[in-house]
Amino acid sequence: MSEKKRPVAVIDSGLGGISVLNHLLTQLPNEDFVYFGDTANAPYGSKNTEDVLELTVRNIRMLAEKYFAKAVVIACNTATGAAAEKCRELFTNMPIIGIEPAIKPAVTKSGKDDPKVLVMATPLTLSQEKFVHLAEKYNPNADLIPLPCPGLSQVIEEGADEKKVNALLKKLFADIDCENIDAVVLGCTHYPLVSDSISKYFAGAVIYDGGLGTAVQTKRRLSELNLLENGTEKGKLTIINSSEDKNFEILARRYIEICS
Numbered sequence: 001m002s003e004k005k006r007p008v009a010v011i012d013s014g015l016g017g018i019s020v021l022n023h024l025l026t027q028l029p030n031e032d033f034v035y036f037g038d039t040a041n042a043p044y045g046s047k048n049t050e051d052v053l054e055l056t057v058r059n060i061r062m063l064a065e066k067y068f069a070k071a072v073v074i075a076c077n078t079a080t081g082a083a084a085e086k087c088r089e090l091f092t093n094m095p096i097i098g099i100e101p102a103i104k105p106a107v108t109k110s111g112k113d114d115p116k117v118l119v120m121a122t123p124l125t126l127s128q129e130k131f132v133h134l135a136e137k138y139n140p141n142a143d144l145i146p147l148p149c150p151g152l153s154q155v156i157e158e159g160a161d162e163k164k165v166n167a168l169l170k171k172l173f174a175d176i177d178c179e180n181i182d183a184v185v186l187g188c189t190h191y192p193l194v195s196d197s198i199s200k201y202f203a204g205a206v207i208y209d210g211g212l213g214t215a216v217q218t219k220r221r222l223s224e225l226n227l228l229e230n231g232t233e234k235g236k237l238t239i240i241n242s243s244e245d246k247n248f249e250i251l252a253r254r255y256i257e258i259c260s
């Protein structure tokens with residue numbers, strides 16, 4: 001198979017990466033995609049760096065060997081933080097694009113010198129040193145409020161029942177001065193799937209996530225490496241997961257529909 005015809009792999013711990021896949025499908029309509037959710041090992045956010053690194057290496061190797069992926073998009077902030085750098089060293093013949101919390105636009109585009117920025121992410125993402133440096137680098141005056149959201153990705157994996165999502169958000173935001181937040185960063189790819197519920201709490205804030213930026217970056221990398229599929233036919237989407245849960249594909253396709 002010619003290199004250009006090979007699929008782009010998109011990986012996450014579960015369904016969260018669908019929020020990135022949606023942008024990829026729009027940006028790259030002629031590419032074939034293999035979406036992989038590591039449901040047998042989810043959630044990643046409460047694991048340690050070494051475990052998430054090991055799982056991510058294993059998953060990328062499987063997608064390269066079994067599906068002949070020409071590129072991998074790590075559509076998971078937690079896995080990008082824990083594993084992207086190391087994976088780029090290990091898989092040198094394949095571009096690896098990772099998503100990161102959209103801290104830069106959130107701290108620089110609010111129109112304020114010292115914006116209050118709420119960063120919702122998994123415990124593991126927020127524990128990473130890199131995360132603090134990102135904010136310092138782009139706007140040291142920004143007031144960054146990290147909010148670990150344990151449990152939120154699981155509720156979304158189960159279908160995002162509105163009552164359950166709202167009950168959990170109410171608890172998570174109990175100590176947050178929501179009215180005075182200027183920007184909210186959805187630093188986990190699951191959260192954009194419930195952004196309507198989240199945005200209700202933040203009338204005065206702009207909500208950011210890194211999905212579109214990651215899709216644009218993927219297109220740029222494929223183009224630079226002359227790996228873009230140049231046919232005009234709509235690409236094929238394959239959806240798989242590590243626990244062989246049949247419901248996974250049904251839910252994934254539902255989330256694709258809701259978001260598009």
Ligand code: DGL
Binds near residue numbers: 044045078187
């Ligand atoms: N979707 C993942 C992220 O972007 C993590 C969810 C999980 O904890 O598994 O960080």
